[in-house]
Amino acid sequence: MVVVSFLFMCFIFGTTFLAIKIGVDSGLPPFLSAGFRFFVSGLILFTIMVCNKKTTKRLLIQKEMLLTGGCLTFGTFSTLYWAEQYVTSGVAAVLSSTGPMMILIIQSIFLKQKGNRLSFIGCFIGMIGVSFLLFPSLTIKTSSFWLYGCLVIIIGEVFYAAGTIYTKQVMNRFQNTSPIALNAVQMMYGGILLIVLSFVTERGQFDINMNPASIGSLVYLIVFGSMIGHSLYYWLVVRTNPVFPSTWLFISPIIALLLGVIFYEEAISWLTALGALTIITGTILVNFQSIRGLDKKKLIFTRALKS
Incomplete structure (x- = not known):
């Protein structure tokens, strides 16, 4: 059950980048559609948790939820949605996997925490991979917005990293309180902030042409991308440990790249493929000590058998 759930989660997270791209290309305002997605999915999940007495309404007035939502949902996805107007879904997925590297940088520079040498090597390799992806942006053939989009996604991963570090304190x-309930409330707050941003920056774009592509994108992202995908993630955290579910970062970008090429005719050059491989390699090295710790404790296989 654990292994099946993990693979299903990886597939869902790998498809969300293409779903976002389809929605944005179909005419959905980036910030409004992102805000609607997360607020609705968070509201539904929270309502279910309250009805099942897994949490209380008091969770809605906790300032920690606003701060978490501001980083994990608002900061991460406002940048991603905006960038996918100009960047292919596959490249967006690969750049989004740089989150662990940003966590390492923040912990080392600002929190003065010592990291192991292998993690820093992985971070350096990952940055080389990012340069491979950005290199085509420096040519005359590529729009400058491609470069801006890539940089904005990386900024979003800084928000993700800060939110992840802060979330560890919140969960303690x-x-x-159920992690699913915590995630639901932070999604609601993040969704509200995204909608507010939309009112400020996307005025005049509320007359949306709701075509099959935009409706399908929204429904898929609400039901599968947010409700099912994130619930599976936190279920795996409870059943295994915080490290194992995060290894989706090694698998989902590859799925996203392939889906973009096969179903959306997104071009992929040898330099893009090399950059993607390098970034994923760097991400694995950054997390290598944690992954190795899983083998020592045998948590994955023991609990998978029990399921």
């Missing part, structure tokens, strides 16, 4: 404080 709310140990008796």
Whole structure:
């Protein structure tokens, strides 16, 4: 059950980047559609949790939820949605996998935490991979917005990293609260912030042409991308540990690249492929010590058998 759930989660997360791209290309305002997605999915999940007495409404007034939502949902996805107007879904997925490297950088520079040598090597390799992806942007043939989009996604991963580090403190404080409920509330707050941003920056774009592509994109991202995908992630955290589910970062970008090429005719050059491989390699090295720790404790296989 654990292994099947993990593979299903990886597939879902790998498809969300293409779903976002389809929605944006079909005419959905990036910030409004992102805000609607996360607010609705968070509201549905939270309502279910309250009805099942897994949490209480008091969770809605906790300032930690606003701060978490501001980083994990608002900061990460406002940048991703905007960037996918100009960047292919596959490249967006690969750049999004740089989150662990940003966590390492923040912990080392700002929190003064010592990292192991292999992690820093992985971070350096990952940055080389990013340069491979950005290199085509420096040529005359590529629009400058491609470069801006790539850089904006990386900025979004800084928000993701900060939110992830802060979330560890939040989960320690709310140990008796379901992680799914915590995620639902932070998605609601992040969604509200995205909608507010849309009112400020996307005025005049609320007359949306709701075609099959835009409707399908929204429904898929709400149901599968947010509700099912994120619930599976936190279920795996509870059943295994915080490290194992995060290894989706090694698999989903590859799925996203292939889906973009096969179903959306996104071009992929040898330099893009090399950059993607290099970034994923760097991400694995950054997390190598944690992954190796899983083998020592035998948590994955033991609990997978019990399921």
